[in-house]
Amino acid sequence: MFKRVMVLFIAMAVTASVAVWAQGGGNVKGTVKHRWVEKFPIVVFIDEVPGKKFAPPTKPASMDQRGKVFIPRVLPVLVGTKVDFLNNDPFEHNVYSPDHEKYNLGNWKKGEVRSYVFKNPGVYTQLCKMHPEMIAYVVVLKTPYFAVTDKQGNFTIKGVPPGTYKLKVWGERLRPNQLEKTFEVKVEAGKDANVTIEP
Ligand SMILES: [Cu+2]
Missing domain, CATH: 2.60.40.1120 (Carboxypeptidase-like, regulatory domain)
Structure with a gap:
């Protein structure tokens, strides 16, 4: 009886550790x-x-604009990720970045979305030409961790x-x-x- 319980215990322990590893x-x-x-x-x-490359997520990340504030203020993403920039204010916003390859996604109103795929690691400051107080950062990283x-x-x-x-x-x-x-x-x-x- 004791032996059988021990075997069962060991089997459970092995199963548990394999399950943890698989996760x-x-x-x-x-x-x-x-x-x-x-x-x-x-x-x-x-x-x-070292030696590992990661596939970007199929689902885009997103950055909202509400009350003249970028949400979130800091958005880390894996290199290659597409980011959707939203607008939830009843007026137009613009999104541009003066960093690295630089971009300007133009101006758009509530409910519309403009996207950008971040192909290079680094920090991209997000600014709005219409509201100079607006600022956020997309931090593009080489790992998903x-x-x-x-x-x-x-x-x-x-x-x-x-x-x-x-x-x-x-x-x-x-x-x-x-x-x-x-x-x-x-x-x-x-x-x-x-x-x-x-x-
Ligand atoms: Cu704005």
């Missing part, structure tokens, strides 16, 4: 400590997984394959030397790797 790894969880994090969200991301901080600076990057990685951060209030810093994290299947990041 694709662990989570990177933590907090970014920065004085401006409440107002200005920070992107935490795995910069590179990224997250944005909440008002307390907390973040979770889900489903990271087991391994050791270098995390990086991007935020509009971070200085160039802070953007260069890397933070090592070891991910194990089915577990949370906890990190505290002080850029």
